[in-house]
Amino acid sequence: MIEPLVSATTRLTYCFPLAHIHNAVADAPEFIxxxxxxxxxxxxxxxxxxxxxxxxxxxxxxxxxxxxxSGF
Structure with a gap:
């Protein structure tokens, strides 16, 4: 069975907590x-x-x- 596509907003809901750093780049979409x-x-x-x-x-x-x- 093919898994249904998950919306980008749903993926964001699951991925941000896993990353522990929730920063977006300047050119990211507004929902990000x-x-x-x-x-x-x-x-x-x-x-x-x-x-x-x-x-x-x-x-x-x-x-x-x-x-x-020397730190680099």
Whole structure:
């Protein structure tokens, strides 16, 4: 039997809790942004992952890594 297609909104309902980080890229569809914890300033493929990684490092108090070449 073929599984029925599930709407994108339904998938979002199940996927966001699994990810534990509910951020959307700047160019995401509105229904994704509405379900996200925050919306990044960068578009997908244009530095969004780096923006999120930097925010996580800052939240963990590890922003000194940005100025230390040995940290990368």
């Amino acid at each position: 942004k509405n379900g996200a914890f925050g919306v990044l300033n960068h578009q997908g493929g244009s530095g969004a992952l780096r923006e999120l990684a930097d925010a996580i490092l800052e939240a963990l108090g590890k922003s000194n890594i940005f100025s230390a070449g």
